[in-house]
Amino acid sequence: MSKTRSVRVMAPGKINVSFRMGPLRPDGYHSVASVYLAVSLYEEVTATRRDDDKVTVSVRNGSPLPLDVEDIPLDSSNLAVKAAELMRSLSAHPTGVHLDIVKRVPIAGGMGGGSADAAAALVACSALWDTGFSRDELVRIAADLGADVPFALLGGVAVGLGIGDQLTPALARRDLNWVxxxxxxxxxxxxxxxxxxxxxxEAGFTATAPDAVDPAILKAMHAGDVDALANALGNDLQAASIELAPELADILDLGVSEGALAGLVSGSGPTLAFLAADRLDAEELAQRLSDVAGVAAMAVHGPVHGARIMA
Structure with a gap:
């Protein structure tokens, strides 16, 4: 058994570049067809051996922006704790473990921060307990924790079908820059x-289960054509997010008027994602939104790697 005392892992948040939603299924989920993009905003989890058999967790804000980490549960309802407990049940020589989580992805923001925590915890505990699981095996294990956890393990770009857990890697030929x-x-x-x-x-719309994503999205990403991508962005949850938080519409309009190629609600929101032409434009747009609207804004890029151990 490995004598390593602690393992530190970073895992990315994500943007749903495209999101199609089907009807409610008998199991309580919705069928979806989405394009996931891992972006350069990372959760960090350090797993440290305990001398007893407990799984404990602490959470800190590692972002320059205010994140309300006090509301994150520190018990078995925390998804990272569930990941550690699942890995322990599959390990030959588990120990107790403390998970220290450094949050940078917006909380309840539609960017999969909790799923990134779980992915990082899986990788960290697997290494800590020397399980020998391959990345593919960890992805299969991750599916038990939620639809977004396997993607946080893989990173990059992927098409997600089913409830989002049936992943197929896709290709982006250039960095995509967002605010x-x-x-x-x-x-x-x-x-x-x-x-x-x-x-x-209320609109009399009958949804059918989507079996593919918009091919224009994949074509634009494969070609590295940000203008075509801007025209193809879409999110079936956006109207609902704006219904619940109408102020999001004003910021979406402002972002486009300040130079974004396009903007959308990320996943279920309320985080907004604006596509920029390049990295410099993204940095300048973030600054203008902060100056003009007084909102917190940050430039990120993707695709980036999935959960990985840090030296």
């Missing part, structure tokens, strides 16, 4: 989905 505008509040993902269902019902 993220987190909200000072979170949105409940189940509430956003329920609102989307209600809005469709």
């Amino acid at each position: 993220l505008v987190p909200a000072s509040f979170g949105l409940s993902t189940p509430k956003v989905y329920a609102t989307a269902d209600r809005l469709r019902e």
Whole structure:
């Protein structure tokens, strides 16, 4: 058994560059077709051996922006703790472990921060307990923790079908640059989905289960054509997020008026993502949004690697 005392892992948040939602399924989930992009905003988890058999967790804010980490549970309902407990059940020589989480991805912001924590915890505990699991095996294990966890392990670009857990890698030929505008509040993902269902019902729209993503998205990413990508962005949850938080519409309009090629709600929101022409434009747009609207804004890029051990 490995004598390593601690392992530090970083895992990325994500943007849903495209998101199609089907009807509610009997199992309580929605069928989706999405394009995930891992971006350069990382959660950090350090797993350290304990001398007893407990799994404990602490959470810190590692972002220059205010993140309300006090509301994150520190018990078995925390997804990173669930990941550690799952890995322990599969390990031949587990010990107790303390997980120290440094948060940088907006909380309840539609960017998969909790899933990134879980992915990082899986990788860290697997290494700590010397399980020998391959990356592919960890991805299969991660699916038990939620649809977004396997992607946080893989990173890059991927098409997600089913409930988002059926992943197929895709290719982006150039760095894509974005400006993220987190909200000072979170949105409940189940509430956003329920609102989307209600809005469709009120409009008399009957959804069918999507079996593919918009090919224009993949074509634009493969070609590295940011203008074509800007024209193809879409999110079926965006109207519901704006219904619950109408102020998001004003910031979306402002971002485009200040030079973004396009903007959308990331996943279930309320984080907003604005596509920029290049890295310099992203940095300048982030500064203008901060100056003009007084909102917190940060430039990021992707695709980036998935969860990995840091030296």
